[in-house]
Amino acid sequence: MNGKVYLVGAGPGDPDLLTVKALRAIQGADIVLYDDLVSDEILALIPSTARDVSVGKRAGRPLVTQEEIHRRMIEAARQGHAVVRLKGGDPLLFARGGEEIEALRKAGIDFEIIPGITAALAAAATARIPLTDRRFASKLVFLSAHRAGEWSLDDWRSTAEAESTIAVYMPGENYLDLAAELLAGGLSEDTPVLVVENASRPAESIRSTTLGDLPDSGRFAVPAILLIGVVAGFYDWSAEEEDEVLEALRASAT
Ligand SMILES: C[S@@+](CC[C@H](N)C(=O)[O-])C[C@H]1O[C@@H](n2cnc3c(N)ncnc32)[C@H](O)[C@@H]1O
Known part of the structure; x- marks a missing residue:
């Protein structure tokens, strides 16, 4: 049998x-x-x-x-x-x-x-940030630049929405182009980005940067994942800063 x-x-x-x-x-x-x-x-x-x-x-x-x-x-x-x-x-x-x-x-x-716990969920838990938040982010996009063995940035511009969180798997060294694509798609330079390397492993590390500074953030360890979007700011905001961001978002929505 x-x-x-x-x-x-x-x-x-x-x-x-x-x-x-x-x-x-x-x-x-x-x-x-x-x-x-x-x-x-x-x-x-x-x-x-x-x-x-x-x-x-x-x-x-x-x-x-x-x-x-x-x-x-x-x-x-x-x-x-x-x-x-x-x-x-x-x-x-x-x-x-x-x-x-x-x-x-x-x-x-x-x-x-x-099923298993995917890297984006582990990275968010490690960084203690939400991936969606009814005040800041109503959409979560899982993205890979690696399609059928080729690097592909085809649809990245269309994923650039202020109310989205983007989890980038297999960032490789393509994050330079990725930042340029997302900026061209309309995201602002100060959009928070977290680089989470080795989530949940002994060599775990978290780096906080912005989309504008991402190209200067050096090489990533393997494996690494990027979490991009307003929610990534939770990693190093104080409670007061969180209120300020919320206020600014409210103001820009009206
Ligand atoms: C081939 S994909 C596999 C994804 C996997 N099936 C998942 O659901 O997490 C490999 C990519 O997953 C991400 N990854 C997997 N484990 C990770 C970890 N512990 N920390 C950070 N990123 C991880 C990295 O972006 C890596 O390049």
Whole structure:
């Protein structure tokens, strides 16, 4: 009888941020195929009876092709194994989850998806800022500059809205162009930006800047995410400053 594949989100790195369901799937796995972003602390939870295989990237190059990952998942499931495909964050966000679902469906393999805490949520929690706030931000955009292996800034201008929060995944070094695009789209130079590196991991760091100063903020560690928008200002506003921002927003709305 065929086994089953579990597409599991490992969250941002801290093992305490794994879901109970993810932990159970890992503990019940015969084979775990894991990506680079999965932290060592989470890999340590894989039982010694399971085979663990890295299918991530080295120096930006895939260690194993996407087709080979599909082949290995399908083959192991056909041998009757419980297969965990373990990915950083959530398996359906910038994680090639769609391609893996398609391959499993075509092969007629039973599968289940176990969500994980995505980087934007972990970064916001770490920085203690809201991502939406009924006073400042009613929209949240998850954005990646990396589309099908190419850098793409196609639609970034249209995402530049004062009432939006923008979470930029895989910022690479493209944040110079990103800032220019968002400024050209109408955001102001003093729009707050947080650069959150290694959210929830021991090397975690948070830098606060603005869209105007983003190009001067140096290189980012990997992984890093950008949170852009008025809400990012919560990171270093005092209560008085928050009131002032609120007043200014009210005034500009009238
Ligand atoms: C290929 S995407 C995978 C996203 C993942 N599926 C998720 O839901 O978080 C990789 C990007 O996620 C972001 N990322 C993942 N883990 C992170 C962390 N612990 N801290 C900051 N950014 C992170 C970075 O922008 C990184 O370049």
